[in-house]
Structures are given as structure tokens and as C-alpha cells.
Amino acid sequence: MTLARRLFVPADAPGAYHCACRCVRRAWLCGVDALSGNDYSHRKHWVEDRLAVLGEIFAVGLYGYAVMSNHLHVVVRADPDAVRLWSDHEVARRWCQLFPNR
Secondary structure (H helix, E strand, C coil): CCCCHHHCCCCCCCEEEEEEEECCCCCCCCCECCCCCCECCHHHHHHHHHHHHHHHHCCEEEEEEEECCCEEEEEEEECHHHHHCCCHHHHHHHHHHHCCCC
8 A cells, every 4th residue: 555755755854765666557668568569668768868857857866767667766865955945936947847838
């Protein structure tokens, strides 16, 4: 059973975290799917590029990651002290980077 992050991660304290995310229902993240024969290798670069972008937008340091065939591992360090220095304009700028107008 999963627990809400707020129950075990203090919002105002820095920390390093190992996070994992799995695909469900035999979905394939990257590589060659043995069942269908489809090649999803191109997705690995998408995921790596997106991790780099998200690391710049949020106040986290990306220490390491592993993109595997059906799951992903990342090790990040949260830095809430950096966020305290951001102005309202900086927060809005970062939000617009994440969710650009269409």
C-alpha cells in the first residue's frame, strides 16, 4: 500500500530520496518488447532529457537515474532552502516552463 509523501518526507527539510516508478499491465517503457516485438528504445532519450529539464525547473539535484525496460529509478536531493530564495516571479517563470501556454 502506498503512503502520502507528506507522511514521511518533511516539506521544509533537505533530503536525498530514491524513487522508482513502474509501468503497469505489461507496458514497455524502453527497449524491445518481447511479446509484441515493438522497439521502444527511442523513449529512453526522451526520459533522460525530461529528467534533466525537471531537475532544472524544480529545486532538486539529480544524483543518478536508471531507465530500464519497464521501470525507472531516480536518486534526487530536495533543496527547500533554494526555494525560499525564489521570488514570486521566479516561481511563476518556472511554472510556465513546466506548463507552457498552448
